[in-house]
Amino acid sequence: MDTIDLSGPTDEAIFAAMEPQEPGDFANHATPLIRHCWYACARASEIGRTPLARKLLGIDVALFRTEAGAPVAMRNRCPHRSFPLARGKLVGDRLVCGYHGMEFGPDGICAHMPALTQAPATATVQTFPIADRGPLTWIWMGAPDLADEALIPDTSWLSDPAWGTVTGSFHIKSDYVAMHENLIDQTHFPFLHPGTVGTPEYARSKLSVSTENNQVVIRRELKDAPPPGVYGKPANIMHKRVDRASEARFVSPALHTAFASVRDPAPDPGQPSLYRYNITHVFTPETNNSIHYWWFNSRDYRPVDSEIDKFMFEAHSQAYHEDVEALEWISEVVRTDGEAQFDLSFAPDKPGLMARRIMYRLSAKEAR
Amino acid sequence: MDTIDLSGPTDEAIFAAMEPQEPGDFANHATPLIRHCWYACARASEIGRTPLARKLLGIDVALFRTEAGAPVAMRNRCPHRSFPLARGKLVGDRLVCGYHGMEFGPDGICAHMPALTQAPATATVQTFPIADRGPLTWIWMGAPDLADEALIPDTSWLSDPAWGTVTGSFHIKSDYVAMHENLIDQTHFPFLHPGTVGTPEYARSKLSVSTENNQVVIRRELKDAPPPGVYGKPANIMHKRVDRASEARFVSPALHTAFASVRDPAPDPGQPSLYRYNITHVFTPETNNSIHYWWFNSRDYRPVDSEIDKFMFEAHSQAYHEDVEALEWISEVVRTDGEAQFDLSFAPDKPGLMARRIMYRLSAKEAR
């Protein structure tokens, strides 16, 4: 555990304070994508009996379900003449190529080639381990023998009826490293999101940061303060002073979670004393410079309430849209500016740098 | 002559059965374009007294006719300051550059430079041998001393009044190698063209394949079968059983022809016993990944019949559009997928592989 003093040192001092490393030892937009990780490939409801084509980690993937409803992910490229298999059709559990009619079972093995009396033994299309978890379906695109469903990160609240959830999605022209850094950085709230979350005082408050198991966690507490609108308004406690706590976590290259709570020390009769909010940011690099992004905002009270839903959806859509826009602007600068720049870092950047260092090491490990 | 058993072996066995070769010895989308070949540059009717700009084999070409009607092809780039000459105008038989008024005769030699009292001896724009043949005009972009009009492939039926012809064209975002392979491959008919040509049985029938003079020919016969709609309907013989024969030929990198015939063993009084169809696929790479494509469908009966014309145009436009769409999808996968793929091949691919090997060798020969 490490408590960051935000009035603290600039980059050289931070870097020195972190574990020994080579300069430049942080992932950025050019770092090879990390493959050994469970990523969301789609909302579970998007995958059905009409094959869905989606580019994930630079690879074209075809997604569909068997007649029994099991999700299947296979490379969206026939091994024969590179026809995109998702343009074909499903016959039973087999995906039939639209060019020469080759049929591939859910295991990717060619079960039938119409122009041949026997299916060719060598013809196989790569499949990927895939699993449904609540509203999302997850894929593993690393070495198949390392795919362990126990590693799919926990997002169980998304399918818990005690929680009310709103959700949205974006296709972003930016890199996922910058996205992770953005999410674990709360010092940008008052500037990029002036209408929704945070105040300059909050941005300057101390926080603790720790890493374990390739995760980065920051925790922050604020006692006896007015609630921010996004949490106070739906709970009808804007007139009160509350205690706030939040934990933001870089869970994996595919997931960032933020758990926030607001404690009302003197609840009205019949009202809760604790309001919890789980925010789930799920994203998968399409390429090094584009991201599939799904977000979820869950609350542990009044789970079925269309007015709260509407408020939460609009408030968070707006904030995430501000992030998306900013990241796309930055990405355009990085890609088109005539001179490269080595960005400076400061004490409050430490959580983001810790996440970027984890990503850098995961990527470097795969390259070896 | 070589008879392919379509129930036959997979790629290694095919490759072994073919003449000795290096692995990868087949043209693909990346193979340098073949220049020593007569290609169609335009429909003859497109070339007139207004210069036409067209990119052919990666080179910008200006096409026009002299006052006497002779076609002229010259590089669409003034040798002085690279102005596209087709943006200029014709004065008599000279193409006048729109920038400084340099005038080039049909021989490409600068005949006049207004700012100089004498035309500069060194100023010449490259011209290309060019010749009209019926509805098409052909160009030679290889070494000029090797241009031999006798090598322009025969398409004489296109201007024979005994034949009725319908025609269409496409600009395709794909490579011409994949296009050739598609055309000489009939096993895709039932899958890509379910509404028009072929049946699974036809796709599995034996065919003979042979090569001679850098051409590949496949021949197929089917006795006592129902006619396919595209041939039977216009001839009004859908209720009969017929004998079919077809020959598909990779003629050159610029041309694929298919000659099909349907024999009615018991013709009605006054009706022919033989119906012939010549299909002419003409294409010219614009670049490695784009093609100018003109197609012609000719029949040797009722040459002037607008109803048959309409039927033939619609049926074939549909089928060729399916090919074009499939090839563009494949091309997009090949260009954008994050991992390269070495496509597998099977026995029925042998004709296409033979054509691709010829193209590979023609290209390699030019590179030496």
Next chain:
Amino acid sequence: MDTIDLSGPTDEAIFAAMEPQEPGDFANHATPLIRHCWYACARASEIGRTPLARKLLGIDVALFRTEAGAPVAMRNRCPHRSFPLARGKLVGDRLVCGYHGMEFGPDGICAHMPALTQAPATATVQTFPIADRGPLTWIWMGAPDLADEALIPDTSWLSDPAWGTVTGSFHIKSDYVAMHENLIDQTHFPFLHPGTVGTPEYARSKLSVSTENNQVVIRRELKDAPPPGVYGKPANIMHKRVDRASEARFVSPALHTAFASVRDPAPDPGQPSLYRYNITHVFTPETNNSIHYWWFNSRDYRPVDSEIDKFMFEAHSQAYHEDVEALEWISEVVRTDGEAQFDLSFAPDKPGLMARRIMYRLSAKEAR
């Protein structure tokens, strides 16, 4: 001083007649951009209290004014996380980054970082010397210690009330070297601008060319000739014979000026005997293949006359649009043609070649 005989020799002879040089020793579209030069970055009126983003010499620049009205140019990229600063906002004289609220003064030094109690000493954004001159604002993007405002080229007539000026602008997809060559070349007038300036005889007339201090000047005189419409019509002297003189000057990579005069030997009572026209072509490469272009056409008589303004604006907009279109066509050919071409040159190209040689040497000097 050197008088060019336009009936003269072709390229080898010209090149030989010029000072000793290496072959290829002329700037073209691929020559690295020259940075040690004052370029216009914007019309002075475009720069205000809302930051303006503009790419100049390949670099993203943010332009704004202090509360006192002084222009400021800084790199449009926060040194912290590359956010484009022009997307932020001005607070007093500080540009505030829209991402984390870093504040940069007009000197580029970070004056405040909200998440830190002290501004980080290392955080500075690059600023560029900048100065207003009449309707334009000029920027120096070379080594700052070499920025000398005395080197900003004279365009004082643009803010002289004795001169009436019309102005327009273009964003051009071409290279600035070709633009310079176009402007100092008058032999293209009758072909590219048949409706406005020049005649074949004028194009063939002798001119003198000289270089001094990295400038190229061509001068031309024509006695007892009808005035060209663009100059004669606004002066109401189309029925007379006049003496014409013109000087066209490659002033710097950022500027071309043309001073033309028409002398009426027998002026009507109350009318001037001399009519002067200053044409100012200002351009700044955005990249090697795109240009910001501003033009001004000034006359030294009837400075406030909306009818003359309208005539001058329309006539010159038309002519410059013809140049822009031609240069964009050429640029497209040069960028996309499958085979490179070494353009031929002739005697009348000497002024343009002299300018291109100066640019080549300036660029090469910077590379050392």
